[in-house]
Amino acid sequence: MAKILMINGSLHIGGFNAQLVNKIVELIGNQAQVSVLDWENVPFFVQNKEFPTPEAVVSVRQMVQHADAIWFVTPEYNYQIPGGLKNLTDWLSRSLDVTNPRGESAIHGKITTVSAASSDGGSHVRPILEDLLAFIRTKVVKEHATGVAIKPNNWATGILEFSDEDIVKLNQQIKALLAKLV
Numbered sequence: 294m295a296k297i298l299m300i301n302g303s304l305h306i307g308g309f310n311a312q313l314v315n316k317i318v319e320l321i322g323n324q325a326q327v328s329v330l331d332w333e334n335v336p337f338f339v340q341n342k343e344f345p346t347p348e349a350v351v352s353v354r355q356m357v358q359h360a361d362a363i364w365f366v367t368p369e370y371n372y373q374i375p376g377g378l379k380n381l382t383d384w385l386s387r388s389l390d391v392t393n394p395r396g397e398s399a400i401h402g403k404i405t406t407v408s409a410a411s412s413d414g415g416s417h418v419r420p421i422l423e424d425l426l427a428f429i430r431t432k433v434v435k436e437h438a439t440g441v442a443i444k445p446n447n448w449a450t451g452i453l454e455f456s457d458e459d460i461v462k463l464n465q466q467i468k469a470l471l472a473k474l475v
């Protein structure tokens with residue numbers, strides 16, 4: 294069975310993107326084996342602290358290497374990728390071989406896809422993250438990349454509401470991703 298790793302660009306426990314991750318996991322059901330990456334302890338990237346690789350980085354790289362596909366779910370910060378997620382992708386983009394900076398990274402060649410929960414559904418951040426993922430040599434599935442808008446009343450309740458259209462799009466994105474994994 295295909296293994297999908299979810300990466301939430303927000304560390305906000307119970308936040309809107311965490312709720313979107315949960316919804317995607319629920320919709321995937323038994324169509325794949327899904328896990329969610331814990332990347333909270335990944336340090337800021339500093340080039341002279343790259344080797345020996347920090348333990349938290351070794352651990353997230355192993356999770357990424359073990360997966361067939363990586364599904365990024367992210368908020369949008371000032372139309373951009375949140376800093377924490379950008380830092381994580383920087384670590385994941387780096388060669389595993391200290392002697393060869395152009396060598397394979399943990400994420401090299403992986404199938405990836407992007408969704409977002411943000412005020413307007415992350416219409417700016419999604420293409421930026423897709424471009425970054427292509428640049429770091431992943432195969433990006435762009436079909437049906439879903440942006441879930443945080444509706445005005447969701448801010449008061451803290452609950453992300455999914456429209457019927459959101460669910461249709463998420464199911465289409467799941468189908469498009471799984472089609473690449475057969």
Ligand SMILES: Cc1cc2nc3c(=O)[nH]c(=O)nc-3n(C[C@H](O)[C@H](O)[C@H](O)COP(=O)(O)O)c2cc1C
Nearest residue numbers: 303305308309310311368369370371372411412413
């Ligand atoms: C620094 C910052 C910048 C933000 N910029 C944007 C933005 O450009 N577009 C947008 O739709 N929402 C923006 N937001 C709102 C986020 O979409 C919102 O905080 C969202 O809840 C974050 O998701 P989370 O609950 O999963 O952490 C911004 C929030 C922060 C904290």
